[in-house]
Amino acid sequence: MSTRRLQKELLELKNEGAPAGIQLLKGDDFQSWILSIEVLGESLYKGDKFALEFRFDSQYPIAPPSVTFVVNEQFQAPEHPHVYSNGHICASILANEWSPVLTVSAVCITLQSMLASCKRKERPPDNDRYVARAPADPRRTRWAFHDDDV
Amino acid sequence: MNLFLEEDVPDPTDFPPDTNAPGLRSLDEVLRCTICRELFEAPVTVNCSHGHCFCSLCIREQMNTKQECPLCRQTIAEVYIRRNPIVEDILGAWKLSRPFILKLLEERNSSPPATPPTHSVTLQSIPSSLSKRRRRMSSSSDDEIVELPGPSEMRQALQKSDVKITSSRTSSRKPMVQCPICRKEMTEDIINRHLDDNCKPLSTIRSPTPKKRKIQTQEWSRLFGNDSFANKGKARSKPLPELDIKEAESLPKMAYDTVTAKTIRERLSEYSLPTEGEKPALAARHLRWITMFNANLDASPSERKTLQQLRKELRKREENEGLQKRRKTRPHNVDVNVYEKDNKLAFAQLVEQARPKPPSQRPAVQASVCDDTSILDEVAVSDSTEIKRTSGSGVQ
Ligand SMILES: [Zn+2]
Ligand SMILES: [Zn+2]
Ligand SMILES: [Zn+2]
Numbered sequence: 001m002s003t004r005r006l007q008k009e010l011l012e013l014k015n016e017g018a019p020a021g022i023q024l025l026k027g028d029d030f031q032s033w034i035l036s037i038e039v040l041g042e043s044l045y046k047g048d049k050f051a052l053e054f055r056f057d058s059q060y061p062i063a064p065p066s067v068t069f070v071v072n073e074q075f076q077a078p079e080h081p082h083v084y085s086n087g088h089i090c091a092s093i094l095a096n097e098w099s100p101v102l103t104v105s106a107v108c109i110t111l112q113s114m115l116a117s118c119k120r121k122e123r124p125p126d127n128d129r130y131v132a133r134a135p136a137d138p139r140r141t142r143w144a145f146h147d148d149d150v
Numbered sequence: 151m152n153l154f155l156e157e158d159v160p161d162p163t164d165f166p167p168d169t170n171a172p173g174l175r176s177l178d179e180v181l182r183c184t185i186c187r188e189l190f191e192a193p194v195t196v197n198c199s200h201g202h203c204f205c206s207l208c209i210r211e212q213m214n215t216k217q218e219c220p221l222c223r224q225t226i227a228e229v230y231i232r233r234n235p236i237v238e239d240i241l242g243a244w245k246l247s248r249p250f251i252l253k254l255l256e257e258r259n260s261s262p263p264a265t266p267p268t269h270s271v272t273l274q275s276i277p278s279s280l281s282k283r284r285r286r287m288s289s290s291s292d293d294e295i296v297e298l299p300g301p302s303e304m305r306q307a308l309q310k311s312d313v314k315i316t317s318s319r320t321s322s323r324k325p326m327v328q329c330p331i332c333r334k335e336m337t338e339d340i341i342n343r344h345l346d347d348n349c350k351p352l353s354t355i356r357s358p359t360p361k362k363r364k365i366q367t368q369e370w371s372r373l374f375g376n377d378s379f380a381n382k383g384k385a386r387s388k389p390l391p392e393l394d395i396k397e398a399e400s401l402p403k404m405a406y407d408t409v410t411a412k413t414i415r416e417r418l419s420e421y422s423l424p425t426e427g428e429k430p431a432l433a434a435r436h437l438r439w440i441t442m443f444n445a446n447l448d449a450s451p452s453e454r455k456t457l458q459q460l461r462k463e464l465r466k467r468e469e470n471e472g473l474q475k476r477r478k479t480r481p482h483n484v485d486v487n488v489y490e491k492d493n494k495l496a497f498a499q500l501v502e503q504a505r506p507k508p509p510s511q512r513p514a515v516q517a518s519v520c521d522d523t524s525i526l527d528e529v530a531v532s533d534s535t536e537i538k539r540t541s542g543s544g545v546q
Contacts (some may be wrong), residue, residue, distance in 0.1 A: 001185075008161060061186075
């Protein structure tokens, strides 16, 4: 299903434009897209521009995409209590609360609002510990759900 | 712009906005599944209070992961999935009229506005059966006469889909329960027997009375022409004669962590499916087959795919996944083992799902990793309890 669904999303982004503050930087295959994201209006991140990388597999959209903030010479991960310095995001909609009706642009909007509502710029309390042992794909991280040890 | 957009991807924006063509874009949008964004295929309604509608295959695949309505997050169950024949019929007609209307719109745009209104739009490429009748279409700008399919053509399209509902879906009014092992839904009176029989297919035990049971078993043999379930000792069953998909009954899932690879191979070979690979790959294949098979039964009998078509689809999907995995893992030298290794994660999930769980136990977010995920939940469903697509019928 993934390729047709992604084609449709891409078409929509191009035809109707990305939501305000969001821009498609790379979307030329079915494996990975990069979108830039800015928080509009007053916020702790005013004037900052971040980039999100989406990676898809054939299970998309039944399975969530793998979504991380790009960390390289050009972009940094926002300093936020749910964002690790390696770009991994602790967001329930990317894990157990994912729904297949969500889209790339819906995820961007959600993360944009997450940044917009931030009260204090800080890393998650376990940032160093997590980053030291984090898997490459954040979807392999067990975001500590209770029934994992059943 | 780039290569992969060149393929034709039908989309609601093929239609002009409401100001130019009232209602058409929304019509094309509401007839699409919110999971795959295609026009509904075998549309079904789930048992959330909104009666949300999806393609049968889309929602069944989703429900292999989570028993929750993707749009409103209410708990739903496979046993309550209902065909939606009226939507299927509407789609039958819409698939006929969609290209036709698009052509009309195109011609309306290309013809000068001064065209005399009494002169009908030329429709060479439209099959003659579609342009028998003329009708006036009220249009915001002028009263151009256009040709639309008449009621007889509509009826023809609709007749294609037989609205007869399979008896298995409506006959039982008894309370339904879900088997905690194989997750197959069944009436209360047979659950114990089903459990005693290690989740045997229901058809063999559908009725608790011995006499009827015999009839049912014969029915099973008639459909599948083989008593393989009686001869459990055999290492491998022969492929069963092709069953008539129009009369088929839904298949039960298996408790993949409690059965052996051999058992899964047996079931696969009964449907002439490949039996190579180890248990994780076999289980993934079997689950996918069951899901596709059962979804296919939610189409009206005349619209159903043959088993041969289903098999082809299954193969194609396995191949696509193989391709994707290959790209990710090693560029060369990909063999069955790699495929299986990659399937192990999926298999672990299957096993996890198959385990009985108290219904109230929902994954709760622990505070340790990330303090306040509730903020995200609010954001995700901020405006209403429903997740809405962002597109809507906006202005271009
Ligand atoms: Zn669908
Ligand atoms: Zn719902
Ligand atoms: Zn009725």
